[in-house]
Amino acid sequence: MTPNKENFIKAIYELGGDHSVISNKKLVNNLSISAASVTEMNARLLKEKLISHVPYRGVKLTSSGIRIAHQLKRKHRIWEVFLFEKLGYDWNEVHADADLLEHVSSDLLIERLNDFLDEPKFDPHGGVIPNKDGSLPETSTFPLTDVGTGKPFKIKEVDDDKEFLNYLLEKDIQLGDRYTLTDVEPFDGPITLETPEGRQITIGHKAAFKILVDYVTE
Amino acid sequence: MTPNKENFIKAIYELGGDHSVISNKKLVNNLSISAASVTEMNARLLKEKLISHVPYRGVKLTSSGIRIAHQLKRKHRIWEVFLFEKLGYDWNEVHADADLLEHVSSDLLIERLNDFLDEPKFDPHGGVIPNKDGSLPETSTFPLTDVGTGKPFKIKEVDDDKEFLNYLLEKDIQLGDRYTLTDVEPFDGPITLETPEGRQITIGHKAAFKILVDYVTE
DNA sequence: ATATATTTTTAGGATATCCTAAAAACGTTC
DNA sequence: GAACGTTTTTAGGATATCCTAAAAATATAT
Numbered sequence: 127m128t129p130n131k132e133n134f135i136k137a138i139y140e141l142g143g144d145h146s147v148i149s150n151k152k153l154v155n156n157l158s159i160s161a162a163s164v165t166e167m168n169a170r171l172l173k174e175k176l177i178s179h180v181p182y183r184g185v186k187l188t189s190s191g192i193r194i195a196h197q198l199k200r201k202h203r204i205w206e207v208f209l210f211e212k213l214g215y216d217w218n219e220v221h222a223d224a225d226l227l228e229h230v231s232s233d234l235l236i237e238r239l240n241d242f243l244d245e246p247k248f249d250p251h252g253g254v255i256p257n258k259d260g261s262l263p264e265t266s267t268f269p270l271t272d273v274g275t276g277k278p279f280k281i282k283e284v285d286d287d288k289e290f291l292n293y294l295l296e297k298d299i300q301l302g303d304r305y306t307l308t309d310v311e312p313f314d315g316p317i318t319l320e321t322p323e324g325r326q327i328t329i330g331h332k333a334a335f336k337i338l339v340d341y342v343t344e
Numbered sequence: 345m346t347p348n349k350e351n352f353i354k355a356i357y358e359l360g361g362d363h364s365v366i367s368n369k370k371l372v373n374n375l376s377i378s379a380a381s382v383t384e385m386n387a388r389l390l391k392e393k394l395i396s397h398v399p400y401r402g403v404k405l406t407s408s409g410i411r412i413a414h415q416l417k418r419k420h421r422i423w424e425v426f427l428f429e430k431l432g433y434d435w436n437e438v439h440a441d442a443d444l445l446e447h448v449s450s451d452l453l454i455e456r457l458n459d460f461l462d463e464p465k466f467d468p469h470g471g472v473i474p475n476k477d478g479s480l481p482e483t484s485t486f487p488l489t490d491v492g493t494g495k496p497f498k499i500k501e502v503d504d505d506k507e508f509l510n511y512l513l514e515k516d517i518q519l520g521d522r523y524t525l526t527d528v529e530p531f532d533g534p535i536t537l538e539t540p541e542g543r544q545i546t547i548g549h550k551a552a553f554k555i556l557v558d559y560v561t562e
Numbered sequence: 563a564t565a566t567a568t569t570t571t572t573a574g575g576a577t578a579t580c581c582t583a584a585a586a587a588c589g590t591t592c
Numbered sequence: 593g594a595a596c597g598t599t600t601t602t603a604g605g606a607t608a609t610c611c612t613a614a615a616a617a618t619a620t621a622t
Contacts, residue, residue: 128608128609130608130609149569149570150569150570150571151568151569151570154569159609159610159611160610160611160612161569161570161571162570162571162572162573162610162611162612162613163609163610163611164570165570165571165572166608166609166610167609170608181570181571181617182569182570182571182616182617182618183570183618209453209456212460213453213456213457213459213460214456215456222450223450223452223453226448226449226450227445227448229448230444230445230447230448231444232440232441232444234441235427235431235441238431238432238433239431241431242430242431346578346579348578348579367599367600368599368600368601369598369599369600372599377579377580377581378580378581378582379599379600379601380580380581380582380583380600380601380602380603381579381580381581382600383600383601383602384578384579384580384601385579388578399587399600399601400586400587400588400599400600400601401588401600
């Protein structure tokens with residue numbers, strides 16, 4: 127397993143390759159490599175039985191592939207917690223270094239780091255940290271686009287993308303914030319939230335989809 | 345700069361390539377790669393002006409090469425301090441993981457880690473941590489083989505090699521220990537030390553050479 | 563349903579790294 | 593200083609990764 131293959135598997139996973147078939151095109155855009163390179167890498171991962179492949183359709187992770195993706199996510203997110211909590215990185219700075227560190231982290235290192243950090247359950251963006259064995263803890267979050275009007279909810283997780291995180295900073299939307307939905311425009315139109323203090327924030331449908339929430343249970 | 349090239353430069357440095365010409369043979373043994381690969385890598389580093397090369401003689405680091413070697417040592421040793429002090433690694437366990445981490449550590453990461461660790465001056469084996477700019481702090485240590493009889497001295501630094509560290513553990517020789525020399529056999533023969541409590545320890549010449557000491561100043 | 567556009571694959575190369583085997587240079591020894 | 597042994601270099605390949613350009617397959621649109 128090389129850093130390259132690992133990044134490829136991660137990309138497939140992040141595009142939904144654990145449950146649906148991902149086209150080469152999507153991987154080309156996501157990884158910024160040529161279509162030919164995607165075909166080639168597919169062939170390699172196929173040989174290792176980490177993906178299944180429908181010619182001219184795309185690829186999907188096998189169960190081994192999913193397990194590897196989860197273990198990478200575990201490493202990545204544990205590093206993010208370290209960089210954020212111990213080294214004082216900002217919310218939107220942690221991703222790049224974690225992306226490098228995850229590929230050179232022995233299991234021993236990750237487990238000791240995990241202990242050192244007191245076994246965190248979530249990374250700085252609210253992403254759940256997979257278990258050591260590659261399984262995923264249960265979560266009950268769903269996209270902000272699926273929230274019903276009136277019911278109060280909390281921001282539980284946001285997309286781990288530097289530009290998106292900067293946007294949220296601008297809009298002053300933070301992990302743990304509590305809102306109610308006041309307006310949803312049809313045809314994937316903008317969504318308006320209201321803070322308990324009555325401040326209104328309007329964001330687009332795409333941005334809302336990158337925010338995971340859960341209803342407040344009182 | 346790739347991890348491979350970095351390791352090559354480190355190997356040259358560790359074999360003394362900052363001050364003398366290192367033969368391909370030595371690099372072949374040290375890096376466990378073929379002679380042909382050494383010739384090839386030499387050509388690459390030569391093109392980048394990181395080494396100078398005397399055909400059929402060997403290579404030597406240029407000043408840029410030395411600076412890079414020092415910066416790598418800095419990264420390596422700061423990681424070692426982290427693994428040892430924060431993650432509870434043993435003295436002889438830190439090397440392998442530090443060797444991987446050093447190649448993916450941005451300057452930002454190293455400086456923040458350095459702050460987090462309170463700017464350590466030495467790694468867990470007593471190795472001095474080079475400065476950020478690639479220069480070396482002054483030290484006054486010298487090999488145990490050069491100690492004179494009678495004068496008390498302290499163990500300041502030991503070779504960062506797993507097997508050697510295990511040997512020292514067996515012999516119960518630790519960083520900071522204070523000894524006097526009681527016997528040196530000629531022809532690179534064994535050297536006998538005595539603790540303040542009168543316990544005697546005998547080690548070979550080669551092992552003694554891997555231990556750096558300094559006289560106790562009282 | 564046929565033409566056009568898009569996507570995927572194949573073909574053919576480039577570079578970095580590794581290798582083995584053969585050739586060339588150097589060193590050593592009588 | 594010629595012969596032998598060692599070290600270095602060269603020659604020729606292998607693999608992983610990347611690429612561009614052309615061909616093949618699929619999707620779309622009139």
